[in-house]
Amino acid sequence: MRSRGPSRLFFSSMTTPRNGLDAPRNNLDDVLQRKRGNASFNASTSALKSKSKFKPSTSSATTSSRIPPNAPSAQSLRTPVPPKSKPATSVTPEVIDISFSPSSHSKRQLDAFSVNDNVPSKRRRSSLSNDKENLSIGSMSFDTTKAKGKGKEVYAESDLEVTESRTDPSSKGYIYNPFDRIDVDFPSFRRDPAKQQLRSQNHKDLESKTVQELRGLLHFVLTLQRDNDQSITRYRNSQDLNFDIVTLEGIGSLLNGRIGAIRKILDPQERENSSPLTKSPYFSLATTSSTSLNSPSTSSDTLQPASDPIVDSPDDEIEDIDVEPRGNMPNSDDVYWGPEDDIDYDDPKLDAVLDASFPNTNKSPADVPKTTEITSDHTRFANSIYYAEIMRALKRVFRLESFRQNQLEAILAAMDGRDVFVLMPTGGGKSLCYQLPAVCTGGSTKGVTVVISPLLSLMTNQVSALREKNVDVLVWNSETVDHKDIMRRLRGDTKPSLLYVSPEKVKDSGALRSIFGELYRTGELARFVVDEAHCISTWGMIFVKPLRHEYAKVPIMALTATANQIMVDDIKERLKLKNTAFFKQSFNRVNLNYLILDKKAKVLDDIFNFIRTKHYGETGIIYCLGREKCEKVAEQLRKKGLKAKHFHAHMASAEKEQVLMEWQSDRIQIVVATIAFGMGIDKPNVRFVIHHDLPKSLDGYYQETGRAGRDQQPADCVLFYSYRDYKIIVKMINNPRNGEEMSTPEARKRQEEQVRNVMAYCCNVSDCRRVQLLQFFNEKFDRRLCRKFCDNCSHSVDMNQQDLTEESKAIISLAHNIYSSGEKITLDHCRAIFKGADTAAVRERNHNSLPQYGHGKHLDNDLLEQLFKRLCFLEALDEESTLSKGGWYVYYLKVRPSSMAVGFPESHPNLYLKPGRRATEILNAKQRITLFYRPKAPKLPKTASSTSVTTKSGTAKGGGRTRK
Numbered sequence: 001m002r003s004r005g006p007s008r009l010f011f012s013s014m015t016t017p018r019n020g021l022d023a024p025r026n027n028l029d030d031v032l033q034r035k036r037g038n039a040s041f042n043a044s045t046s047a048l049k050s051k052s053k054f055k056p057s058t059s060s061a062t063t064s065s066r067i068p069p070n071a072p073s074a075q076s077l078r079t080p081v082p083p084k085s086k087p088a089t090s091v092t093p094e095v096i097d098i099s100f101s102p103s104s105h106s107k108r109q110l111d112a113f114s115v116n117d118n119v120p121s122k123r124r125r126s127s128l129s130n131d132k133e134n135l136s137i138g139s140m141s142f143d144t145t146k147a148k149g150k151g152k153e154v155y156a157e158s159d160l161e162v163t164e165s166r167t168d169p170s171s172k173g174y175i176y177n178p179f180d181r182i183d184v185d186f187p188s189f190r191r192d193p194a195k196q197q198l199r200s201q202n203h204k205d206l207e208s209k210t211v212q213e214l215r216g217l218l219h220f221v222l223t224l225q226r227d228n229d230q231s232i233t234r235y236r237n238s239q240d241l242n243f244d245i246v247t248l249e250g251i252g253s254l255l256n257g258r259i260g261a262i263r264k265i266l267d268p269q270e271r272e273n274s275s276p277l278t279k280s281p282y283f284s285l286a287t288t289s290s291t292s293l294n295s296p297s298t299s300s301d302t303l304q305p306a307s308d309p310i311v312d313s314p315d316d317e318i319e320d321i322d323v324e325p326r327g328n329m330p331n332s333d334d335v336y337w338g339p340e341d342d343i344d345y346d347d348p349k350l351d352a353v354l355d356a357s358f359p360n361t362n363k364s365p366a367d368v369p370k371t372t373e374i375t376s377d378h379t380r381f382a383n384s385i386y387y388a389e390i391m392r393a394l395k396r397v398f399r400l401e402s403f404r405q406n407q408l409e410a411i412l413a414a415m416d417g418r419d420v421f422v423l424m425p426t427g428g429g430k431s432l433c434y435q436l437p438a439v440c441t442g443g444s445t446k447g448v449t450v451v452i453s454p455l456l457s458l459m460t461n462q463v464s465a466l467r468e469k470n471v472d473v474l475v476w477n478s479e480t481v482d483h484k485d486i487m488r489r490l491r492g493d494t495k496p497s498l499l500y501v502s503p504e505k506v507k508d509s510g511a512l513r514s515i516f517g518e519l520y521r522t523g524e525l526a527r528f529v530v531d532e533a534h535c536i537s538t539w540g541m542i543f544v545k546p547l548r549h550e551y552a553k554v555p556i557m558a559l560t561a562t563a564n565q566i567m568v569d570d571i572k573e574r575l576k577l578k579n580t581a582f583f584k585q586s587f588n589r590v591n592l593n594y595l596i597l598d599k600k601a602k603v604l605d606d607i608f609n610f611i612r613t614k615h616y617g618e619t620g621i622i623y624c625l626g627r628e629k630c631e632k633v634a635e636q637l638r639k640k641g642l643k644a645k646h647f648h649a650h651m652a653s654a655e656k657e658q659v660l661m662e663w664q665s666d667r668i669q670i671v672v673a674t675i676a677f678g679m680g681i682d683k684p685n686v687r688f689v690i691h692h693d694l695p696k697s698l699d700g701y702y703q704e705t706g707r708a709g710r711d712q713q714p715a716d717c718v719l720f721y722s723y724r725d726y727k728i729i730v731k732m733i734n735n736p737r738n739g740e741e742m743s744t745p746e747a748r749k750r751q752e753e754q755v756r757n758v759m760a761y762c763c764n765v766s767d768c769r770r771v772q773l774l775q776f777f778n779e780k781f782d783r784r785l786c787r788k789f790c791d792n793c794s795h796s797v798d799m800n801q802q803d804l805t806e807e808s809k810a811i812i813s814l815a816h817n818i819y820s821s822g823e824k825i826t827l828d829h830c831r832a833i834f835k836g837a838d839t840a841a842v843r844e845r846n847h848n849s850l851p852q853y854g855h856g857k858h859l860d861n862d863l864l865e866q867l868f869k870r871l872c873f874l875e876a877l878d879e880e881s882t883l884s885k886g887g888w889y890v891y892y893l894k895v896r897p898s899s900m901a902v903g904f905p906e907s908h909p910n911l912y913l914k915p916g917r918r919a920t921e922i923l924n925a926k927q928r929i930t931l932f933y934r935p936k937a938p939k940l941p942k943t944a945s946s947t948s949v950t951t952k953s954g955t956a957k958g959g960g961r962t963r964k
């Protein structure tokens with residue numbers, strides 16, 4: 001195999017133990033010691049490190065002076081060989097800590113390492129690749145022979161020095177970059193930029209390995225996983241932002257996948273035995289299971305047939321491999337890996353894939369409740385009496401390899417009979433948290449899991465997905481024709497694992513309540529699950545009160561993707577949750593790219609071009625406000641050659657099902673839908689979600705965009721916004737259609753505020769979209785973690801700030817003058833006058849003689865457009881609609897300073913009665929108008945050819961885009 005150098009290795013020059021015992025052993029210690037001088041923390045990290053097992057360096061000079069003499073043998077960064085019978089030769093103990101990975105966040109800490117950079121990175125890489133020697137830095141060694149991995153470039157290389165170790169390895173420093181380790185040890189984990197997908201999902205290299213090799217590999221990966229989990233645990237316990245939790249958890253998921261793949265091959269029986277009908281385990285195994293409530297099973301033996309490698313004692317798998325003989329270790333771990341693909345690590349696409357490949361893991365320490373925190377230390381969980389059965393169900397019933405963040409923790413808490421609250425982003429995998437315990441026998445509560453789900457479509461999809469997995473599940477909702485059969489099943493010997501019910505049934509159906517009572521008395525009600533629990537808060541679901549009162553011993557699990565702290569508290573209070581295991585993670589969807597675009601008259605062309613150029617042939621959703629719009633947009637896209645169909649609530653059920661089925665099976669590419677489409681839709685490969693119209697609320701927007709990229713691969717979320725849409729929604733709020741009941745004034749005010757928040761979000765062109773969006777969930781998001789995956793962060797040009805108060809006053813006065821003269825003009829026309837445009841319309845109406853004509857000549861067109869939008873948004877300017885003779889709505893500009901508004905009769909259709917407080921405020925200079933904007937890149941000097949191009953493009957005169 002040809003050698004490759006590490007393309008992203010980060011070394012510092014200062015890691016030789018500096019002052020004996022006090023010197024840090026690695027960068028983590030160093031940073032921590034500098035930062036906090038926390039002795040107890042160092043003690044715990046030492047303990048952890050002493051357990052680490054890595055291949056010894058070929059150099060004896062790498063021993064850290066702080067390693068106790070009886071420390072176990074150290075591990076290699078490379079894959080260990082399978083156990084050999086020969087005794088170990090002398091081994092230099094080494095330690096490595098994977099608890100820290102430098103990120104941009106920690107860069108400032110790392111700068112303290114007095115680093116310098118004399119070698120350009122490319123040269124650095126190539127020189128390293130030519131030297132097949134161990135780079136031994138500080139207390140660890142690193143063989144570059146196979147290290148070509150690029151890893152994630154997490155901070156400027158210019159801050160770091162790379163040095164090679166030939167004679168005195170211990171004199172070099174090493175800053176751990178886990179991606180290097182992954183790349184060195186896991187060539188198959190490298191991502192293929194051409195295919196734009198994780199190669200880790202492949203694991204083909206495992207197929208050619210012997211059982212012995214696989215066992216050795218499993219040992220090794222489990223150890224990495226344990227170290228990684230310990231680091232994550234320490235992050236959670238310490239809340240120390242020096243830990244790059246995003247990276248650690250990303251690695252955790254890679255490791256999980258690898259472990260699953262190895263086990264799968266090691267366990268041929270698993271595949272043979274898979275997919276028997278998963279009857280309710282509580283009843284089929286009744287003889288071995290306790291049926292008493294709140295009495296955890298004490299015997300795990302019955303759950304662990306010795307022949308099942310999945311349930312190999314976790315302790316066996318992660319046994320201390322320091323005792324393994326190491327004398328015959330090969331220098332290369334090629335034996336474990338197949339031939340590698342050639343990957344261009346300088347391909348810019350790779351970074352995008354890398355960045356987008358890691359699950360949503362940013363956690364804001366301030367938001368993590370400490371009292372009920374449960375960590376995801378899987379090693380510790382492996383000792384749980386439930387662990388083996390959980391893993392078996394994961395693989396056999398749900399056919400999944402590993403858990404996502406917080407899933408295992410929530411499942412274990414549920415199995416323990418606790419109340420559980422799961423706050424997970426859209427597509428995070430909430431369902432598994434209650435579906436998996438429902439098919440297990442070992443939990444402390446037994447019986448049927450009752451899932452209360454507010455949406456029919458959601459229920460239907462979940463139930464059919466479970467049935468496909470042979471899970472015994474019943475559903476009882478408003479569409480249930482014959483509930484007697486369900487009652488028979490619930491009273492019979494073979495009860496279902498899950499029963500999905502609607503909130504209304506829980507509230508109103510006496511039959512259902514009486515069944516609940518029977519199950520409760522016989523200890524066969526395992527738990528209540530309240531899915532989409534935010535509905536309790538927003539819709540005030542009243543069924544919830546009796547649950548805790550009537551079935552006091554039945555644990556409750558609440559799940560939602562849409563709740564801020566106030567809502568969480570409200571839900572907990574309403575459900576009377578107690579001793580709750582609370583799981584919260586960042587709502588950030590790392591793989592979603594947020595883009596907000598100006599909605600122009602030719603929005604459909606923009607949408608079409610976007611799909612054609614960026615997502616040709618890929619699956620997506622386009623959201624529109626009304627059903628007619630959906631139909632029109634779908635039709636026009638079809639005319640342009642795209643496979644699009646509409647979907648809205650007013651279609652017949654069969655028609656809706658047909659569209660859904662065609663879309664799910666990729667026979668159509670795009671669904672153009674109202675928000676009726678979405679809840680319960682679980683299509684993994686949705687590559688784009690486009691909002692043709694303004695969403696009504698930010699949480700709705702978050703939910704809708706959340707349907708993209710559920711496979712964790714990059715996806716685009718594009719929102720086209722206009723002030724006009726905002727007005728339409730406000731109008732809809734205040735003028736309900738088709739006999740809909742008018743909301744209370746408070747509710748209308750809240751709804752208006754919600755849509756204003758969306759407008760503010762769109763108008764904010766400076767703050768990171770994630771920062772803005774996650775604010776809704778009270779989540780403080782570090783902009784740097786966005787990694788330029790939103791429009792505002794990806795702009796390379798810095799923002800400028802300009803005070804436009806005087807210009808704003810002039811615009812308001814202009815609009816005021818025209819309006820009071822009885823003339824009607826459009827917003828665009830007003831802008832043209834202000835800009836000083838020499839158009840026929842302006843000349844004909846003599847508007848070029850107005851004092852404000854040309855007042856805004858000095859302003860760039862984009863900035864001017866932004867200013868008009870801002871003034872509308874601030875309610876200093878307003879648009880009202882008038883139905884034209886041709887049946888079209890024409891928008892005219894009007895202004896509403898308070899002086900005009902007060903005193904007009906209420907019946908007058910064209911006037912606003914409430915005072916325009918903002919206009920007056922601006923005119924009185926009580927409010928200043930400051931805009932942030934991006935200056936345009938300076939134009940290139942014109943050449944003869946470029947002049948002709950400019951002229952051709954037709955943008956020369958007036959320079960402006962027009963808006964209808």
Ligand SMILES: Nc1ncnc2c1ncn2[C@@H]1O[C@H](COP(=O)(O)OP(=O)(O)OP(=O)(O)O)[C@@H](O)[C@H]1O
Pocket residue numbers: 400401402403404407424425426427428429430431432560561680682684706710
């Ligand atoms: N551990 C896992 N490994 C791989 N895929 C998973 C895992 N857990 C869940 N998934 C998949 O993730 C997708 C989303 O899961 P699920 O529907 O439970 O999300 P959710 O959190 O309920 O989302 P929403 O709030 O949008 O309904 C599903 O396709 C599911 O199969």
